[in-house]
Amino acid sequence: MVPFLTRGPAGDGRHAPPGIPLARLIGRAAEGGIHLKGLAQPARIFPRLKHFETPGLDPVLGRIGSLEVRLATTPKEVKRAQRLRYRVFYEEMAAIPTGMAMLKRRDADEYDAVCDHLLVIDHAAQEQKPFRKSKPRVVGTYRLLRQEQADRHFGFYTAGEYDLGPVLEANAGKRVLELGRSCVLKPYRTKRTVELLWHGIWTYVLHHRIDAMLGCASLEGTDPERLALPLSFLHHFARAPEGWRARALPGRHVAMDRLSREAIDPKAALQALPPLIKGYLRVGATFGDGAVVDRQFGTTDVFVVLPVDAIAKRYIGHFGAEAGRHAA
Numbered sequence: 001m002v003p004f005l006t007r008g009p010a011g012d013g014r015h016a017p018p019g020i021p022l023a024r025l026i027g028r029a030a031e032g033g034i035h036l037k038g039l040a041q042p043a044r045i046f047p048r049l050k051h052f053e054t055p056g057l058d059p060v061l062g063r064i065g066s067l068e069v070r071l072a073t074t075p076k077e078v079k080r081a082q083r084l085r086y087r088v089f090y091e092e093m094a095a096i097p098t099g100m101a102m103l104k105r106r107d108a109d110e111y112d113a114v115c116d117h118l119l120v121i122d123h124a125a126q127e128q129k130p131f132r133k134s135k136p137r138v139v140g141t142y143r144l145l146r147q148e149q150a151d152r153h154f155g156f157y158t159a160g161e162y163d164l165g166p167v168l169e170a171n172a173g174k175r176v177l178e179l180g181r182s183c184v185l186k187p188y189r190t191k192r193t194v195e196l197l198w199h200g201i202w203t204y205v206l207h208h209r210i211d212a213m214l215g216c217a218s219l220e221g222t223d224p225e226r227l228a229l230p231l232s233f234l235h236h237f238a239r240a241p242e243g244w245r246a247r248a249l250p251g252r253h254v255a256m257d258r259l260s261r262e263a264i265d266p267k268a269a270l271q272a273l274p275p276l277i278k279g280y281l282r283v284g285a286t287f288g289d290g291a292v293v294d295r296q297f298g299t300t301d302v303f304v305v306l307p308v309d310a311i312a313k314r315y316i317g318h319f320g321a322e323a324g325r326h327a328a
Contacts, residue, residue, distance in 0.1 A: 009296055018214065021164040023048050024057055030048070040206050049075035050113065051074055052073050053073065053096075054071060056207070057203075058100065059071040059072075061118075061197045061199065061200045061203045061204070062117045062196055062200060062203065063196075064192050065124075065192070066124035066190075067120055067139075067193060068121045068196075069118065070117070070119055071116055072117035077104060077117070077119060080109045080138045081117050081138060081143075082142055083105060083138075084139070084183060084185065084279055085106075085107035085141065086128035087105075087106050088184075091157065092186065093297065095298070097297050102282075107181075109163060110154060112143070114145070114149050114153045114154070115150075117141060118142040118201065118204070119141055120140030120184070121138055121139065122136055122137045123136045125139070126135040137311055139184065139185040139188040139193065140188060140193050140196075141182065142179060142181070143179070143180045144204060145180070146178075147176040156178050157178060157180055158178060161248060161294075161303075162249065162288060162292070164214075164246055165179075167243070167244055167246045170242075170243040171243060174211035174212060175206075176210070176213075177208070179201070179213050179215040182197075182276075194279070198315075203211075205308060210304060213305070213306045213308075214244075214246070216292075217274070218294070218301050219273070219291075219300045219302070220298065220299055220301035221299070222293045222298055223256050223295070227291075227300055228258035229269050230277075231256040231257075231302070233269035233273070233289055234302060238265075239287060240286035240305050242307045244304070244307065245305075246288040246303045247289040247305070252259035252290075252293075254290055256287075256302070280306065281311070281315065283306060285304050285305065286306075287302050288304070288305070289303075
C-alpha cells in the first residue's frame with residue numbers, strides 16, 4: 001500500500017462534465033495551466049482557508065517513532081500541504097504549473113477549503129525559514145472529501161473525469177469519502193509512512209462511519225498502448241461490480257481492455273503497476289470503466305473504489321477494528 005502519487009483529475013477543458021458550469025470549467029482549466037483557445041481565462045479566487053475542526057476526533061491520529069499522522073487544523077498547515085504537493089507534482093513529476101502556482105510555489109484549488117487534510121509530520125526533521133521559528137517537516141499528505149461536503153459545495157473532484165451519478169444513485173444513503181491529492185516526500189516513501197497514512201485514513205473512516213472510498217489513481221505516461229498490460233489487467237481481473245463501476249466521461253473514455261484476458265501475464269502486469277495501485281488491490285479495491293489521459297500531468301488515470309465491507313480482513317486486523325495499532 002504505497003499512496004505516494006495520486007492527484008485526482010486535472011481535467012483538460014475540452015469536454016464539460018454534466019452539471020459543471022462552463023465558467024467554472026474554464027477557471028479549473030486555467031488553474032491547471034491548460035489553455036482554452038478563444039476563451040478568456042478569468043483570475044481564480046479560491047474560498048478562504050479556515051480553521052478545520054472535527055468534533056469528537058483528536059487531530060493527532062497516530063505516531064510511529066518521530067513520524068506523526070494528524071489532521072490539519074489551521075490554514076497554515078493546509079498551506080504546508082500545498083507546498084509539499086507543489087514540490088512533488090510540479091518539481092519532481094514535472095507537471096505544468098500556472099504562473100500563480102509557480103509564484104506561490106503551492107498546489108492549490110477551491111477544494112482545499114472544503115476538504116480535510118491528512119498530514120504526516122517528521123518531528124526529527126525541522127524546517128527553518130529566516131526570522132521564523134523552526135517547525136517539524138510535513139513529509140506526506142492526503143486530501144479527504146466527505147460526500148456531505150461535496151454535495152454542499154463543488155461536488156466530487158473525481159467527477160471531472162468520471163460520471164459518478166449512477167454510482168451515487170445506486171448507493172444512495174451510503175457515506176462516501178473521496179481520497180485525492182496524495183503525495184509523500186521521496187526520502188519518506190517507506191513502509192512506516194505508508195502505514196501511518198493508512199492508519200490516519202482508517203481512523204477517519206471509523207469516526208465518520210464511512211461506507212466507501214473512491215478517487216483516481218495514476219499510471220505514468222499518456223500512451224494507452226504502452227500501458228496496455230496494466231490497463232488490461234485492471235479491466236479483466238479487478239473490475240468494479242456494476243453498482244460501483246464509474247465510467248469515464250464521454251470524449252475522455254479510453255478503453256482499458258487492450259489485451260485479451262488470455263494474453264495477460266498477471267505477474268508481469270502487477271510488476272508494471274504503480275505502488276499505489278498495487279496497494280489498493282491488496283486492500284480489496286476495484287476499478288472503473290475506462291481510463292482518462294491527463295496530458296498536463298503526463299499520466300493516465302483510473303477510477304478506484306473501495307467499499308469498507310470489501311476491505312481484506314487481515315488489514316482491518318492489522319490496524320485494529322478501532323484503529324488502535326498506532327493510536328496517539
